Amino acid sequence: MAERADERLVRLLGIVAFLDAAGAVTVDDLATRFGVTPQQVLEDVDALWVSGTPGYWPDDLIDFDAASLERGVVRLTEARGMTRPLRLGTREAVALLAALRAMRATVAVSGDVSARALDAVLAKLTDATGEAAAAVDVELTLDGAPQVLATVRDALARGRRLRIRYVTASDVATQREVDPLRLVTQDEHTYLLAWCYRAQDQRTFRLDRVLEAEVVDVPVATHRAVRDVVDFVPDPSGELVRLVLDAPARRVAEEVPVDSVRNLDDGTFEVVLRVADTVWLRHLLLQVAGHVRHVEPAWAAVDAAESARAALAAYARLTPDADPASGGAGA
Amino acid sequence: MPSQTPPAERLLNLVIALVNTPTSMSKQQVRSGVSGYGDAPSADAFERMFERDKDTLRDLGVPVVTVDAGGHSDDVGYRIDLDAYTLEPLDLTPAELGVLALAAQFWQDKALRVDTARALTKIRAAGRGSPGSGEAGTDAVAGLSPRVRAAGRAFVPLLDAIQGRRVVRFTYRAANTGEVREREVEPWRLAARRGGWYLIGRDRDRGAPRSYRLSRVEGTVRVTGTPGAFVPPEHVDVDAALSGRSGEVREARLAVVPERAGAVRARAVSPRGTDLDGRRDLVVVPFTSRAALADELAGYGDVVVVLGPPDLRAAVVARLQEAAALDGGAAAGSDATEGTDG
Numbered sequence: 001m002a003e004r005a006d007e008r009l010v011r012l013l014g015i016v017a018f019l020d021a022a023g024a025v026t027v028d029d030l031a032t033r034f035g036v037t038p039q040q041v042l043e044d045v046d047a048l049w050v051s052g053t054p055g056y057w058p059d060d061l062i063d064f065d066a067a068s069l070e071r072g073v074v075r076l077t078e079a080r081g082m083t084r085p086l087r088l089g090t091r092e093a094v095a096l097l098a099a100l101r102a103m104r105a106t107v108a109v110s111g112d113v114s115a116r117a118l119d120a121v122l123a124k125l126t127d128a129t130g131e132a133a134a135a136v137d138v139e140l141t142l143d144g145a146p147q148v149l150a151t152v153r154d155a156l157a158r159g160r161r162l163r164i165r166y167v168t169a170s171d172v173a174t175q176r177e178v179d180p181l182r183l184v185t186q187d188e189h190t191y192l193l194a195w196c197y198r199a200q201d202q203r204t205f206r207l208d209r210v211l212e213a214e215v216v217d218v219p220v221a222t223h224r225a226v227r228d229v230v231d232f233v234p235d236p237s238g239e240l241v242r243l244v245l246d247a248p249a250r251r252v253a254e255e256v257p258v259d260s261v262r263n264l265d266d267g268t269f270e271v272v273l274r275v276a277d278t279v280w281l282r283h284l285l286l287q288v289a290g291h292v293r294h295v296e297p298a299w300a301a302v303d304a305a306e307s308a309r310a311a312l313a314a315y316a317r318l319t320p321d322a323d324p325a326s327g328g329a330g331a
Numbered sequence: 332m333p334s335q336t337p338p339a340e341r342l343l344n345l346v347i348a349l350v351n352t353p354t355s356m357s358k359q360q361v362r363s364g365v366s367g368y369g370d371a372p373s374a375d376a377f378e379r380m381f382e383r384d385k386d387t388l389r390d391l392g393v394p395v396v397t398v399d400a401g402g403h404s405d406d407v408g409y410r411i412d413l414d415a416y417t418l419e420p421l422d423l424t425p426a427e428l429g430v431l432a433l434a435a436q437f438w439q440d441k442a443l444r445v446d447t448a449r450a451l452t453k454i455r456a457a458g459r460g461s462p463g464s465g466e467a468g469t470d471a472v473a474g475l476s477p478r479v480r481a482a483g484r485a486f487v488p489l490l491d492a493i494q495g496r497r498v499v500r501f502t503y504r505a506a507n508t509g510e511v512r513e514r515e516v517e518p519w520r521l522a523a524r525r526g527g528w529y530l531i532g533r534d535r536d537r538g539a540p541r542s543y544r545l546s547r548v549e550g551t552v553r554v555t556g557t558p559g560a561f562v563p564p565e566h567v568d569v570d571a572a573l574s575g576r577s578g579e580v581r582e583a584r585l586a587v588v589p590e591r592a593g594a595v596r597a598r599a600v601s602p603r604g605t606d607l608d609g610r611r612d613l614v615v616v617p618f619t620s621r622a623a624l625a626d627e628l629a630g631y632g633d634v635v636v637v638l639g640p641p642d643l644r645a646a647v648v649a650r651l652q653e654a655a656a657l658d659g660g661a662a663a664g665s666d667a668t669e670g671t672d673g
Contacts, residue, residue, distance in 0.1 A: 004445075005337070005338035005339040005342060005387070006339075006342070006387050006390070006391055006449075007445070007448070007449060007452070008339035009339045009342045009343055009346075009391065010391060010449050010452050010453060011452050012339065012343050013343070013346065013456070014452050014453060014455060014456030015456070017456045017457070018455065018456045018457075018458070021420075021458075022458075033455050034452060034455055035432075035451075035452075035455075047337075047339070047340050047343070048343075050340075051340060051343050051344050051347060051366070052344070052347055053347055053348055053351045054348055054360075054364035054365055054366075055364075056366060062347075080347050080351065081347070081350050081351050082346070082347060082350065084413065084416060084417040084418075085417065085418045085420070085421075085453060085456045085457035086391070086392060086393065086416060086417075086418060086453050086456070087392055087415070087416060087417060087418040087453070088392060088418060088450050088453055088454075089390070089391065089392035089446070089449075089450075090494055091446050091487070091490060091491065091494075092392070092446045092447065092449055092450035092453070093450065094490065094494075095438060095443045095446045095447045095450065096431070096434055096435070096446075096447050096450045096451075099434040099435070099437035099438065099447065099477075100430070100431075100434045102437065102477055102479070102523075103430070103433065103434055103437070103477050106477045117424070117426040117427050117429070117430045118430055120423075120424070120427055121423065121427045121430050121431055124421055124422075124423065124427075125421070125454075127419075134520075135490060135493045135494060135520060135521060136490065136520070136521045136522070136523075137520055137521070137522040137523070137569050138479060138522070138523040139522070139523065139524055139569075140477055140479070140523075141525065144597075145597060145598075167593025167594050167597070171591055171592060171593060171594070171631070171634070173590065173593045182476050183476065184476045184477075184478065185476070185477040185478070186477075186478050186479065186480065188525040188526040189526075208594060208597055208598065209593065209594045209597060210597070211593055211596065211597050246509070247504075247505070247506055247507065247508060247509030248506060248507055250504075250506040250547070251506075254527065254544075254546050255526060263504070263511075266509075267508065267509025267510065268509065269509075282630075282632070283630035283631070284630070285654065285657065286629045286630045286631075286632060286650065286651070286654045287626040287627070287629055287630045287650070288626075289629075289650055289651075289653040289654035289656075289657055290649075290650060290653040292653075292657060295657065298658075301657040301658045301659075302657075302658040304654050304657050304658075305654060305655050305656065305657040305658035306658075307632040307633070307654070308632065308651045308652070308653075308654035308655040308657070309655045310632060310633045311629075311631075311632040311633040311636075311651050312648070312651050312652065312655060313633070314633040314636050315636055315637075315644075315648055315651070318586050318611070318636045318638065320638050320639055320641065320644060
């Protein structure tokens with residue numbers, strides 16, 4: 001069994017303390033409560049049954065009512081003094097409280113009933129653990145237009161299909177019908193995981209690229225288990241691109257999915273990445289051009305440079321001076 | 332003994348023994364009396380097993396305390412402090428437990444996931460638990476799944492150092508210069524912002540507050556000195572420390588090719604914009620960081636032209652001029668005033 005000894009120990013102690021307070025509990029309820037299989041609960045009960053204080057005579061052991069266990073009900077008859085639940089370690093408390101606070105901030109924006117449950121948990125846990133949680137401060141950004149966010153939350157809550165207009169990273173807008181599965185807030189973006197009827201597959205949509213969303217009054221279909229993938233996976237068939245960049249472009253190594261990063265002696269660094277979409281690569285190169293020392297293959301540099309020259313030409317045509325008149329006319 | 336007691340059961344018996352001992356137990360009493368320790372083939376093996384188990388228990392939050400038995404110098408005894416052991420009763424509703432289960436999935440770091448999973452087990456044990464209270468109450472947060480990127484190996488040692496108020500040393504690669512240097516820091520806070528993890532603390536060499544991106548910490552974080560070596564400020568303004576997040580909101584006026592730059596339009600005051608000259612729409616987008624918006628807009632090439640404000644336009648043009656030189660100066664002299672189509 002792959003479970004760590006310390007994790008199992010905490011559960012074994014937890015089961016005794018819980019049963020001492022709760023009385024008789026079915027195996028299934030106990031399994032649900034502790035997030036394990038009923039089989040695991042029975043193994044845990046067996047382990048507890050032979051544990052106790054030195055001597056290990058019958059009176060020294062933790063004991064259960066054997067007759068009720070026959071009926072699938074666990075009833076503790078002797079706890080050997082292990083009736084108290086174990087306190088949280090500081091790091092455990094901090095990790096949990098920071099997560100709850102970040103969730104609270106996420107939920108607050110969309111203002112719904114879950115905020116109440118979160119507030120209650122936060123208050124109870126803060127009381128139980130003291131002030132340590134200030135060590136970690138997590139702020140998640142819920143992006144996306146407020147009305148889009150509200151519509152998606154509504155569809156998720158009511159289990160309804162969505163019609164969305166979505167623009168891809170290559171700036172192509174499409175209309176799709178999707179069954180929303182989950183709203184994932186990660187790092188600086190919010191993503192909608194959904195079954196896409198157009199693609200006939202699960203897709204991940206960045207919420208700030210959802211231009212419009214409306215609820216379709218059709219219940220969502222049942223789909224196979226959600227693949228909980230948000231991170232962009234580079235297309236293995238994509239072309240290998242090698243960039244050498246100055247230090248200030250470090251975020252490329254940190255935020256773009258790259259195959260490898262190598263620090264070079266002169267303070268520059270090299271990244272290797274797979275690119276399936278040349279438009280995406282052009283966007284990237286235009287953004288960090290000032291810090292690019294080397295690009296392979298060479299066509300990528302030419303492509304970005306040509307695009308930049310076309311853009312500069314457009315800037316030359318559209319001077320800010322000409323703007324107030326037309327801007328005024330439009331407004 | 333041929334059959335070894337599983338470690339979890341040995342640990343369990345040790346906890347029960349140390350909770351129930353009237354005063355304390357010596358190592359010898361543990362070895363001869365507690366189930367599982369008789370398995371140790373030698374005194375050395377027992378010693379190692381016992382030390383490791385004690386560390387494991389303390390790491391789990393079980394307060395194993397040493398008691399000086401007095402008299403014989405070797406007779407150190409051990410027991411568990413039951414008052415320090417106990418979590419106050421936490422009566423959580425099924426909905427609240429559901430919220431907690433979700434929070435336990437928040438972290439992507441393995442070490443922190445283990446911590447939160449264990450905390451969840453402890454909390455589940457502390458409820459009175461109405462019969463049949465599964466965690467069906469998750470409807471309240473249906474479909475919500477907040478989480479943060481893995482913070483890396485530096486996180487847990489830094490967190491421990493913050494709590495112990497201990498000074499840390501680590502090797503850091505500065506992004507603006509690429510310089511790699513040893514830093515000595517009084518750690519105050521760990522913060523997650525916009526996809527990155529940061530340490531905020533006082534740099535001892537500079538004698539001033541600094542922030543460090545954890546992904547730029549190289550190698551291991553070493554803890555130096557004694558606990559309680561410094562007093563962190565009462566209030567740490569994380570966002571001020573991570574400068575570049577000035578609050579002023581300005582409006583960018585953009586000339587955008589029809590139907591294009593949808594992601595920019597999505598943030599616009601009015602997504603469709605207003606017709607400029609039949610060939611472009613005027614789209615107005617609020618922004619706070621000029622550099623971030625200039626990066627993004629430069630990426631669109633000729634699809635988006637910045638009309639104002641002037642400093643944003645200049646920033647984008649500067650990026651485009653650098654990009655125009657990427658192919659080795661095929662048109663190195665070109666600039667905004669004499670644009671040549673490539």
